[in-house]
Amino acid sequence: MAAVNTRNPAEGYVRTPHPVQGLPRVVRHITGHDAEGKSVFLSTDIGDHHRELANKSGIANIIYSTCEHPIELTGDIDIQYEKKHEPGISVKNGSVCRMIDFGPGALSPMHRVNSLDYAIIIEGVFRVVLDSGEERIMQRGDIAVQRSTAHQWINVTGNGLLPARILFILLDVKDLEIAGTKVEGHLGTLEKDYAGLPGHGPKDGPNKEKGYGNLFESEF
Template identity: 45%
Template sequence: MSAPQGPITKFPADDLRPSRRFITSHNKEGKGVFIVDDDGDHHRIMVQGQAVANIIYSTKGEKVDMNDDKDLIFARDNEPAIHVPGGSVARLIDFAPGMESPIHRAMSIDYGIVVEGKFLLSLDSGESKVMLPGDMSVNRGCMHKWKNLDETRSGRMLFVLLDVEPYKVNGELIEEYLGDLAGDYADVSH
């Protein structure tokens, strides 16, 4: 990870409130209890300090195995790359004021939800949509980029990525393309 050059040096961005992650489980009587109250296990500065990612949770497998806390251990011990093959990733990203991501494509279904701010979602076709808090996108493997339209305040989005089968468009296999984001999503799982 390169040293941040932009305004974001930690999670959360300085002008956004801290977010909290609550994880539940069961006590000995089988009742629901909160077992985690924190801000996530994995934070990563991205795009030379123009953004920061916070992994809320990640899973592996088509069906998540919660027995013996296997899912908790996986989420804690593995910081995923862009997505988890055969699994899922929930990631908050804080974007610096006016920040525009490089164009990219993950080979996943990406649910994007604006939490705070105003964003422009642009596709490689030239089409774009403005998204406000509560707006959601479902990106099905398309090349895209995000821009925080507020030039004075950071914005926050939640992304949930689900792995997909190999995908063909017009008979051609579509490949993941991270471009300038490739280093930011290097696999650091251990």
């Protein structure tokens, strides 16, 4: 197995809420319906939740999140949930659409999330390393389909001198077993970044049957 790079050149880089300096602003447009059933734009903004990650070397912008499937749109229940709850790294029975800005040379720890992730490179160039030692170079427009695998992201844009951006869409999955053994997730140093947020595991609560359980507890 290849050695995992742990030194983060971008530590302490993020100084402003969003976006990372040198990257364009992300604008979110949410649609819905008026009283006559016509399609309309309900809001245009930059998202409700932003969080610094990995010792302030990057920042996450939550585009949207859900906590059930199928999703209840009637009465804008999904919008109310998204606005009120910042998700953990993934949501049981739900989904998370998260844009992460990486500072120059920034890297994530080696980590594994219990989810199916579509990772789309929006800006820059990344080296993605698996715990087997295998790696790939990914650039703008490339997509990784992460199937609960342990991996690390390294921003190598401009030889590590420029910021970069990835769009992540995370979907909940059933427990993964390999050779009869359940594969457990681990976040490494990202664990502290998501402490106190709703975790991946199921929680009890008065609305558990609708997927709106005790969302302020975390398993991490």
